[in-house]
Amino acid sequence: MPKSRRDKEISLTQVKKKTREHKDNIISEIQDAVDKYQNVFVYSIDAMRSTKMTEIRQHFKTNSRFFFGKNNVMAVALGRDSATEKADGLHKVSQLLKGQCGLMFTNEDVKSIKKYFKDFSDSDYARAGQEVDQDISLPEGPLPQFPFSVEPQLRKLGLPTKLEKGNVELIQDFEVCKAGDKLTPEQAKILKLLDQKLSTFRVNLVAHWNAKKGLTLY
Known part of the structure; x- marks a missing residue:
């Protein structure tokens, strides 16, 4: 055997x-x-x-x-x-x-x-698990900094977005993080996409x- x-x-x-x-x-x-x-x-x-x-x-x-x-x-x-x-x-x-x-x-x-x-x-850019000291939020409306091709990724990360005539839009206000938060992987990725360097x-x-x-x- x-x-x-x-x-x-x-x-x-x-x-x-x-x-x-x-x-x-x-x-x-x-x-x-x-x-x-x-x-x-x-x-x-x-x-x-x-x-x-x-x-x-x-x-x-x-x-x-x-x-x-x-x-x-x-x-x-x-x-x-x-x-x-x-x-x-x-x-x-x-x-x-x-x-x-x-x-x-x-x-x-x-x-x-x-x-x-x-x-x-x-x-x-802050990494997942790091505590941040700022509030970051996005108001409802267009997100002109993002091309339409990124919209599926944003939705996957939890942002309430849609495409409106080829433009990325938030359908409601969205809180990315609050001071004192220990970032989740999704929050860290969103902040990087927003070019927010909190570290x-x-x-x-x-x-x-x-x-x-x-x-x-x-």
């Missing part, structure tokens, strides 16, 4: 080993960075966009190193308490690693770092650590 494909055994040893090695590499790289760079910043991110983070990394590529995510791994690398910390006071940095955040190791001037991130922001990518500096000055909270 032929062996069932369902009975095929798959070894997970290699996957586990790779994951463990990856974590060990991150820990090693962070600890090396503690020795190499004078300043450590803890940062959080609003409306994460990988392309914008790549832009920031490129801007500071000659004198900085960024780590993002894997809070537990970063905390282990820095030290969770005074007995295990890599340098004096770093366990206090570990305690700040909560939520979507990261570490920036740098030899750049602290004032220029603060100014750069204060000035750096970028508007983008802003921004890096927020949470704290700064220096071997001589210790930890400063922002």
